[in-house]
Amino acid sequence: MHTNPSHGFGTRAIHAGQTPDPSTGAICTPIYQTSTFVQKSPGVIVEEYDYSRAANPTRTALEANIASLEGAEHGLAFSSGVAATGAVIHLLSAGDHVVLCDDVYGGTNRIFHRVFAQLGIEITLVDMTDLEATKAAFQPNTKLVWIETPTNPMLKIVDIPAVTRLAREHGAITAVDNTFCSPYLQNPLSLGADIVCHSTTKYIGGHSDAIGGVLAMNDPNLHKRLKFIQLSEGAVPGIQECFLFLRSTKTLHVRMDRHCDNAMRIAKHLEQHPKVERVIYPGLESHPQHAVARKQMRAFGGMVTIYLKGGLAESRAMLEKVKIFALAESLGGVESLIEHPAIMTHASVPADQRAKLGIADNLVRLSVGIEDCNDLIADLDQAIG
Ligand code: P1T
Numbered sequence: 001m002h003t004n005p006s007h008g009f010g011t012r013a014i015h016a017g018q019t020p021d022p023s024t025g026a027i028c029t030p031i032y033q034t035s036t037f038v039q040k041s042p043g044v045i046v047e048e049y050d051y052s053r054a055a056n057p058t059r060t061a062l063e064a065n066i067a068s069l070e071g072a073e074h075g076l077a078f079s080s081g082v083a084a085t086g087a088v089i090h091l092l093s094a095g096d097h098v099v100l101c102d103d104v105y106g107g108t109n110r111i112f113h114r115v116f117a118q119l120g121i122e123i124t125l126v127d128m129t130d131l132e133a134t135k136a137a138f139q140p141n142t143k144l145v146w147i148e149t150p151t152n153p154m155l156k157i158v159d160i161p162a163v164t165r166l167a168r169e170h171g172a173i174t175a176v177d178n179t180f181c182s183p184y185l186q187n188p189l190s191l192g193a194d195i196v197c198h199s200t201t202k203y204i205g206g207h208s209d210a211i212g213g214v215l216a217m218n219d220p221n222l223h224k225r226l227k228f229i230q231l232s233e234g235a236v237p238g239i240q241e242c243f244l245f246l247r248s249t250k251t252l253h254v255r256m257d258r259h260c261d262n263a264m265r266i267a268k269h270l271e272q273h274p275k276v277e278r279v280i281y282p283g284l285e286s287h288p289q290h291a292v293a294r295k296q297m298r299a300f301g302g303m304v305t306i307y308l309k310g311g312l313a314e315s316r317a318m319l320e321k322v323k324i325f326a327l328a329e330s331l332g333g334v335e336s337l338i339e340h341p342a343i344m345t346h347a348s349v350p351a352d353q354r355a356k357l358g359i360a361d362n363l364v365r366l367s368v369g370i371e372d373c374n375d376l377i378a379d380l381d382q383a384i385g
Contacts, residue, residue, distance in 0.1 A: 096143040128158040182332075201330065
């Protein structure tokens, strides 16, 4: 199927990167479950295919599909979101410096501080909603700025054009972890970023049944370097996973609309709840960066973070009482999840940093699914008590 960049998101989601199988007409891209490809003569190969770590047609279709959804020239698929993150950090050399968003997924914090810091990468954590502090964090050896927005779990919104401008002025590249938005809600390359990163495990996959990651970029040199890292490190996705993600992107726009509608209703409901101290949702007027969110996001996503009145006892009681929400790490699936960041997803973040960010015992994170919203609200109400 021919698609071009001017087609709407839904058309590209369903068709980009995919042509009916030439040998059978199968409308879905086949699962090319093969590790190797027969050569016509030594070195004479069909298209680019010689070995599936280097390239595989099902993966090529996924990479082209995601690139189209991000408005990018190139896509690269990885075995997980952190594998995609690690590939970007491998662009650096010992002695290089990173300006890192202070509130990121716990595993992102961990790979920077506990894997790459040992290899000589310097890191400065900064609250990127404070542009003066962000500017002050740059050093002469700063090579990479890593943004996550909305941040996990505090849902802070980083002004992508403003921070990418600072990075360019300092000769650094910018990568944006766009997992919480999916390509449907925000396209960081169009806002000035050099690389966009997703954990496809989340909204792109959408069904809580596969782990994966992707990068998308425009610059051919960055693509060449990252493709070399993908080949050399070998953290590539399995072919079945590529098929599942391709299947899932076809409904991404429809699912995201429902995630956003449900999350907005739940955020507004909980804002009025007598046992809830504070609701953090970028779509609420009360969110400190609501204006920035309006500028760079098409809608406000499916993640809602709340502070309950009380402490660990109150949050533990709620997490044990939910019946439709499932107590589990991860996010972005069709089913609603609930979790305790301090004990679960962000346990690997040092306690002093958690305290500084506000990841407290009464903080609870919701990944609002696409069930009937009335049922979700009733479930939260009975669990909060
Ligand atoms: O789990 P993996 O596919 O490796 O993705 C890592 C990752 C990267 N970026 C963001 C913003 C993420 O939220 C994650 C994974 N997050 C969770 C598992 C979680 O519950 O927050």
